[in-house]
Amino acid sequence: MFAQLTDWYPVLLSVRVAVIATVVVTCLGLPVSRLLARGEFFGKDVLEAVITLPLVLPPSVVGYGLLILIGKNGLLGKMLAELGVTLIFTWWAAVIASTVVAFPLMYQSAKAAFKSVDINFEKAARTLGASELRIFFTITLPLAWPGILAGLVLTFARALGEFGATLMVAGNIPGQTQTIPLAIYFAVGAGKNEMARTLVAVITVFSFIVIYWVNRWAKKHQN
Amino acid sequence: MLTTRINIFQGVFWLIFILITIFLVVLVGGLLFYGKWAAFVSVIHHPEFHFAVVFTLWTSLLATALAAVVAVPCGFILSRYSFPGKVLIDTLMDIPIVLPPLVSGIALLILFGPVLGDALARLGMDIVFSTRGVVVAQWFIATPFAIRTFKQAFDSIDPRMENVARTLGYSPAGVFVRVTVPLAKGGILGGLTMAWARALGEFGATAMLAGITRLKTETLSVAIFLNMSIGDIQFAMATAVIMLLVALLLMIAFKVFAGTGVRL
Amino acid sequence: MKKIFVFLTLMLFVVGAVAGCGGAKEKVELTVSAAASLQDVTGELKEIYEKQHSGVTITYNLASSGALQQQIEQGAPADLFISAGKSQMDALAGKGLIVDSSRKDLLGNELVLVAGKDSALTGFEGLTDASVKRISTGDPDTVPAGQYAKETLTSLKLWDQLQPKMVPAKDVRQVLTYVETGDVEAGLVYRTDAAISKDVKIVAAAPAGSNKPIVYPMAVIKSTKNQKEAEAFAAFLQSDDAVKVFEKYGFKVLK
């Protein structure tokens, strides 16, 4: 039924990629969603739609777009090459792919959460002389926390399962850029059904434990 | 002093915001300009493209509607009721997001092939290699996003808001329609957008369950795959870009459509 | 909010109407699961065949050979399978899912070394050069082209040496994309695929005998309800009419 898992590298790599991508998405996503939740300006609708786009495109197309962007001859790739940085075919490319693909999920969740925060709490804090940064971290963020947590779970899950874009920009180099979903894909293709099943079990159990733990934690802190 | 602090804070936010926007615009722009303009024209006039657009729109919208039908009660129950194993089930509903689409596709293939295939065939409801399969696959991929966001949206409602409506004469169903849903509107819209976007771009599970058949189960994602696999990258990318534009228009239309008259 | 519900209900209605349209068909519909790289050529053949046989509709299900194999193993309703590699067909034969007598090697192809248009690469021996940083082939375990590439490089005694440079791809198309964008300096693909791409050049063909013969086997699936029609179509694919079309696209037809 199951195969002995001798190579744990894909598992460790997947965890690393998913965690870093989640952190990056959070750091980038919160400011963006906060601004768009409150601000009103011309073209906001279009901008919002643009941010949601990586969700719409098939991941392989996102991967192709990234390849054109951060590949050796890509716009960004050339600039980075001059600085001595190569992203393509490294696990950092996997992080970037996961980040781009999962970003809209955090954005949508966090935006709804920020919108639901009663603006009067912030106003009250402002009249008490708190700085904007302080208000954000001590008032807005805690009040919006449940929604952000939902975004975190979605982001983490999506980053962990990301396949199409990762395959394109990070390649499928065993021991270097092969994450679990990639390993599963190639195990299935090679007819190694036991290995594929084992890897599916690993990724399912692992994500189950993490998400379960987050949910439990959230439930406990709800009251 | 106060003003400078505000400026630094907002400056950082705006900086990140602008960088992300530029990044995404360049990403999409790369696809746009890597192709040739002639390709766009030929894509727009191609009957296969017309089929794929219409097919994708109705399958993805149907999948989203079905996802909403499932996610509204699921999200509501997960948000409002307490029962043993609730966190476990809550977690279970997120798992399809983690699974690589190929695995989801195989799982669906097993379910609707060997397990349920005969029964469904007797009902004339074949799923495997049919257009229904496309909807099923998209629905399966999109639903967890809707459930999670809907639950979150229901969570953020003060139950006393609903209590007041009960005392004002509304039945539980009336409260749900008149109070709960309007209050959760932001989250529900966000969830629907996510689910729809995900259904729109779904490829792996669809390809596995519904097969990749020109002019039959050809969604835009499938069209992109088909054109890429015969080396017609120009055509594929033009399709992708037009797909983006269609999605963009629909999203904005949806927002305007749903947003009229109600301001939160 | 009410509007959204009205909208969704409307969608359901429309969709119900569309879904209800699939009435009974008198025509025989053949589902051919074929490797995705065959779609253009098989598309042309479909038109010819349907013109000759008005009672048959050919429907192609196109994906990578591995995915097609998976679908057939899970009982997906395919009638004929054209694989890009021998191993997928062997796997199905091993499970007794194909009509063994119908199995034929339909097409042949050739493995070539490709590089970017401006590449200075002249042959396989140049791959060890430091200027070649990355080489892409199909994944040797899953992609038939990758298997052949491994055989060729092994027989040239380059495989072990080139291992650190390798980027295994999920199909030939991905290899070509990498070469086109310049992210890898060289790749090994089929001649038919290399011919389509305008941004790559063929540097060299794999030396004769360096890999097992590249064949595209086909077979009728055992669970088919249209065995007669499937066999008839298989015979057509080997007819002279079909050979002309295959050769137009650069395939070798095996008899």
Added chain:
Amino acid sequence: MNQDLLEACALTVNVGKFSLKNIGFSMGPDDYVVILGPTGCGKTVLLESIAGLRLLNGGALFLSGKEITHLPPERRRLGFAYQDSLLYPFLTVQENILFGARARGLKEAPEMRRRMAYLAETMNITHLLGRYPRFLSGGERQRVSLARAILTKPPLLLLDEPLSSLDRQTRHATQELLREIHLAEGIGIIHVTHDFSEALQLGSHMLMLHNGQVEQAGKPRDIFFHPATEFAAKFLHGENLIPGKVVGREGKLWFEHGGDILLGPLPECCLPKGLSPAGNSLTMFIRAGSIRLSRAGEAPAANSWSALISDVIINSTHVDVYCHGNGSSWQSSLSLAEWQGLDLSRGERVRLSVDPEYLHVIPQ
């Protein structure tokens, strides 16, 4: 006797580990009942149970003689308003007020329109009708919330801390409004609060809750001066709670504290019912305002004792003097005029005295 508006019989409600036990009371159509108690005593749970928002685990409810125990909230037709006004943000003020009419399909009915206009007029919110709640102040929101609750003329209005989120000025105005609603509309009110001054000012009846049980019920004034338990006394800011014994002397009952102080005779009315008090350890309850204070030189008299001033706190309306005597602390409140006439300061010896009619003992 008039028919009761609401009769609650032995209500029991379990909420997790907390439970409301055996609550019974009744009120007439003209009553303004205040339910008083500290946070977590079950006030809100009781109110929600009456409204039908929580299932009863036991007991029965009757509204105007009809049993409503098993009716869902929407069929009880009671008015209800929470502490934070909880207006619907997606509706204008007018739509919020008409929300209850909409439930009955009467949103466009002329009598409802007239009623809304009338309520808006009396509550001074006519100019706000077209606005969305987020543009309203706290007091305005609360008035809209009240208008919404009484639009369809419910016989009974349930209010959960309606004043506690308001500032002092708004609170006073809203208090007036509540009184007016009660009198002019003829609506019975049950008003939950933790503030006993609110209870004293508004309530015709009071129900004090503690740990899910009725601690004491009665007229607010009676409870204020004659709390039945030590908890009630403390919660009503009882200043002097002095332990001691009740002793019988000359056919009367007296309160003895520490051997030196003998207060009495105790008035009959203030003794705990059903208790043979003599010899029992009890607690003496005296309001600070009932204790008089004089200079130490005056001759000892009945119901007086000597003490040392330990602290003096001067307020704008009165002066609180804290004393120490006979091993106990005493608090006396003086008017500013009295205080000026006495001219005392910390450390001085004084004589405290109390009129026997202000004595009240409670079981320990």
